[in-house]
Amino acid sequence: MKETNLGRREFLKTLGVAGAGILAATSPWLSAFSEVNHTARDRCRIGIIGPGSRGQFLMGFLAQNPKADIVAIADIYQPSIDGALKIAPKAKVYKDYRRLLADPEVDGVIVATPLNTHYGIVMDAFDAGKHVYCEKTIGYTMEECFNMYNRHMSSGKLFFTGQQRLFDPRYIKVMDLVHRGTFGKISAVDAYWNRNGDWRREVPDPSLEKFINWRLYGDSSRGLMSELGCHQLQIGTWALGKLPDRVMGHGGITFWKDGREVHDNVHCIYGYDTGESLTYGSVISNKFYGLEEKIMGNLGTVEPESGKYYFEEVAPAPAFLQMVNSWENALFEEIPFAGTSWAPETANVNKGEFILGERPKTDGTSLLVDAFVEAVITGKQPERIAEEGYYASLLCLWGHKAIETGQMLVFPEEYKIDYAPYGTKKINPATDSPA
Amino acid sequence: MKDIVLTGRRQKKELWYLLGSFVIANLFNLGAILYYGSPMTEMFTSFFYVLLFTLFIYALTLIPRLLYNMLKKKAHTEVKN
Numbered sequence: 001m002k003e004t005n006l007g008r009r010e011f012l013k014t015l016g017v018a019g020a021g022i023l024a025a026t027s028p029w030l031s032a033f034s035e036v037n038h039t040a041r042d043r044c045r046i047g048i049i050g051p052g053s054r055g056q057f058l059m060g061f062l063a064q065n066p067k068a069d070i071v072a073i074a075d076i077y078q079p080s081i082d083g084a085l086k087i088a089p090k091a092k093v094y095k096d097y098r099r100l101l102a103d104p105e106v107d108g109v110i111v112a113t114p115l116n117t118h119y120g121i122v123m124d125a126f127d128a129g130k131h132v133y134c135e136k137t138i139g140y141t142m143e144e145c146f147n148m149y150n151r152h153m154s155s156g157k158l159f160f161t162g163q164q165r166l167f168d169p170r171y172i173k174v175m176d177l178v179h180r181g182t183f184g185k186i187s188a189v190d191a192y193w194n195r196n197g198d199w200r201r202e203v204p205d206p207s208l209e210k211f212i213n214w215r216l217y218g219d220s221s222r223g224l225m226s227e228l229g230c231h232q233l234q235i236g237t238w239a240l241g242k243l244p245d246r247v248m249g250h251g252g253i254t255f256w257k258d259g260r261e262v263h264d265n266v267h268c269i270y271g272y273d274t275g276e277s278l279t280y281g282s283v284i285s286n287k288f289y290g291l292e293e294k295i296m297g298n299l300g301t302v303e304p305e306s307g308k309y310y311f312e313e314v315a316p317a318p319a320f321l322q323m324v325n326s327w328e329n330a331l332f333e334e335i336p337f338a339g340t341s342w343a344p345e346t347a348n349v350n351k352g353e354f355i356l357g358e359r360p361k362t363d364g365t366s367l368l369v370d371a372f373v374e375a376v377i378t379g380k381q382p383e384r385i386a387e388e389g390y391y392a393s394l395l396c397l398w399g400h401k402a403i404e405t406g407q408m409l410v411f412p413e414e415y416k417i418d419y420a421p422y423g424t425k426k427i428n429p430a431t432d433s434p435a
Numbered sequence: 436m437k438d439i440v441l442t443g444r445r446q447k448k449e450l451w452y453l454l455g456s457f458v459i460a461n462l463f464n465l466g467a468i469l470y471y472g473s474p475m476t477e478m479f480t481s482f483f484y485v486l487l488f489t490l491f492i493y494a495l496t497l498i499p500r501l502l503y504n505m506l507k508k509k510a511h512t513e514v515k516n
Contacts, residue, residue, distance in 0.1 A: 319473035320464045320481045320488070 026176045028383035029166055032371035035378050039067065044376040047072040047106040047130075049097045049121055050113030051084035053201075054135060058110055059087045061369040068373045074100040077211070097121055101128035108158065108376040111135060114214040115221050119144040126151045131158035131379075133372045137226040137393040145397070146415050149390045158381050160372045161389025163234050167371060168364030170307050170355050171235065174295075177302075178239050183309070184299030189239055189278045191232035191294070193224075196287040198256050199264075216260035223251075223262025224282040225400040226393075233399070234392035235293045235304070236270070236278035243391060243422045244270035244278055245411050249403035255285035268399040280399065302355070310352035387419045456492035460485045 046062055048055050051073045062068045070088035074097040075081050081093055094100040101109070101124055108131030111121050119139050125132045132152070138161050139145035152159035165171045178186060203212050214220040215227055237243060247270045251263035264285060270278040295302040300311040316322065375382060394415060402409045416424040461478070464485050468477050 316471070316473070318477050318481045318484065319467035319471040320477065320484045322471050322473075323463065323467035324484075 026179055027166065027172045029371070029385040029388075030172070030382075032374050032380075032382040032385075035380075036374060039374060039377045042377045043067050043069055044373055045069050045071040045105055045107045046373070046376070047074065047100045047103065047109045048084060048088075048091075049074045049100060049109050049111045049125075050080075050117075051075055052077070052080045052112065055080070055110065055112035056083050056087060058112060058133075058365070058369055059084060061366045062110075062373070063087050064366075065370055065373050067377060071105050072100045072103055098124060101125055101130060106130060108133065108372065110372075112162075115226055116140045116214075116219065119148065122148050123151055126155040126157050129155070129157065131372075131376050133158075133160040133162070133369075134389075135162040136230040136389065137222065137396055138389060139393060139397070140222070142394055142397050142401075142412065142415050145390055145393045146417075149386060149417060152386055158372070158375050158379070159386040159389075160368070160375070161386065161393070162368070163231065163385075163389050163392055164364040164368045165231060165235060165304075166364065166385065166388060167367035168304075168362065170304050171238075171364070174302050174304050174309065174355050175238055177309070178295060178297070179241065182300065183295065183297030183302060183311075186239055186295060186297045187276055188296045189236040189276075189293060190296065191229075191236060191279065191292070192281045192283075192289060193228040193232060193291045194282065194287050194289050195284045197284060198258065199284055200258075213260075216262055218261040221262055222397060222400045224264075224266045224284070225251075225268070225280075225396045225403070228282050229266070229268075229280050229396040229399065230392050232293050233270075233278065233280055233395040234388055235295075236280075237391060237395065237422065238388070239293075239295045239302075240272065240276055240278065241421065242272065242274075243411060243416075243424060244395070245273050246271045246408055247395075247399050247402045247411075248408040249399050250406075251403040263403070266399075266403055268402060270395065270399070303352075304355065307355050307358075308352040309355055310350045314350050384419075384421060387417065387421075390417060391419070391422065452496055453489070453493050456496065457485075457489045459492055460488040463488065 044067060046068055048059055048070060051059060052075070055075075059070060062070050070091050072092040072094060073081065073084045073088065074094040075084070076095055085091065085093070092100075092103070094103075100106060109125050111118060111125070111132060111134040113121060113135075115137060118134055118137075122132050122134050122138070126148075134148075137145075139148055149159070177183065199215060201212050203209050210217050210220065215223070221227065247268055249266065249268035251266035253260065253262075253264050256264040265281075265283040267281040268279065270280070272278075290305075292303050292305045295304070298312070300309055302309045317325070371382065371385075398409065398411065418425055464478060464481055467473070468475060
């Protein structure tokens with residue numbers, strides 16, 4: 001699907017606000033655009049590490065941004081380099097990412113490499129004084145994520161993660177409504193991403209199988225949890241405004257038995273101490289239900305992927321139509337001879353309303369990339385953006401661990417960071433040890 | 436082809452039938468509003484439904500009147516012969 005590049009002006013217009021300040025409480029990372037007029041003549045220099053399919057997708061937005069220059073790319077796979085050079089013909093090409101990091105003409109880097117390589121690259125980038133945009137999931141293990149976040153904090157360099165829904169107008173608007181209680185008390189968020197495909201990429205040479213299809217192998221990927229779940233689990237915590245404290249999960253290879261090591265169907269239940277639940281499931285042998293996050297409150301339901309919300313109580317039809325309907329029922333209603341003694345609670349026929357009054361245009365990726373560019377120019381880390389990415393990564397890795405161990409796991413305290421919106425506080429063993 | 440002549444008297448009569456149908460449709464709407472406890476603003480907001488129902492009632496009145504006229508014409512022809 002073609003991604004629409006939504007300009008900042010149109011973005012704010014879409015949200016129906018005069019400025020981003022109105023949504024500061026729900027989405028403070030929008031402050032990345034607060035100096036957009038002052039930086040009109042500034043430019044930043046970006047390097048791309050791993051310009052494969054995702055990397056080139058992001059480069060497409062950078063190429064359209066007059067404030068960004070793609071000055072360097074680093075990859076070891078020639079087809080990726082060739083593709084990237086079509087987007088940024090003047091970019092310097094490095095085979096070793098460390099040489100790109102040593103390039104003083106690079107202000108910030110976008111890391112879009114396989115999951116297991118993020119850690120080394122991102123840590124080296126911070127050490128080299130570069131600002132970092134790292135694709136999700138940020139780390140291969142929870143410990144890696146924790147170290148990356150801490151290195152970001154200690155280095156003072158920017159840290160963006162590929163959680164594009166943070167900049168999706170649908171999500172921003174709907175989270176504002178959710179947090180204001182429009183849909184009542186949120187008891188559950190049910191997220192799923194279903195596809196019907198083998199998730200494979202074409203391999204020109206069998207020796208490149210693990211290199212190209214790294215998502216399918218356990219030593220380079222956490223499978224569906226890290227590649228798909230990371231986006232949607234963040235929606236759950238964003239909506240509920242807190243972290244779950246336990247998780248259980250199940251996964252298996254049930255259909256695509258083609259030598260892959262990661263599951264082709266996964267399901268996790270995240271539980272909250274206050275009773276709410278966040279569920280996540282992904283199946284890649286059935287696409288009927290597609291992709292969605294159902295945010296369920298006692299007053300209404302939100303389905304942000306389809307861009308709609310539904311209130312529980314639907315305004316009754318005009319009296320005239322009710323009357324006509326009752327005549328129809330009286331004329332044509334069948335009298336059952338024998339039937340069930342109960343009526344199943346089937347879903348209401350409720351067409352809902354579009355969150356933004358129209359069909360969705362973008363998933364926020366272009367704005368996330370634009371925000372990174374703005375932040376690199378100003379050198380200011382937008383509030384909460386690193387933390388949201390950090391916890392999203394942790395949730396999917398934690399869920400993956402629950403699937404692998406087959407146990408119910410509690411959230412590891414040692415990986416909590418200071419993050420007021422989720423009420424978490426880093427445990428310092430020296431000062432916070434139990435009496 | 437035979438011309439159909441609608442006299443002024445006939446047109447006036449049909450307009451009265453249409454007005455009567457419109458009044459009846461509105462009475463049905465009022466009754467439904469009272470029965471289902473809906474807001475009285477539906478007297479205006481349901482105007483298009485009422486208009487459709489008006490045409491339906493008018494069409495209903497056409498059937499017996501057409502039948503009556505056909506029978507009347509047939510009887511008149513038979514008497515003439």
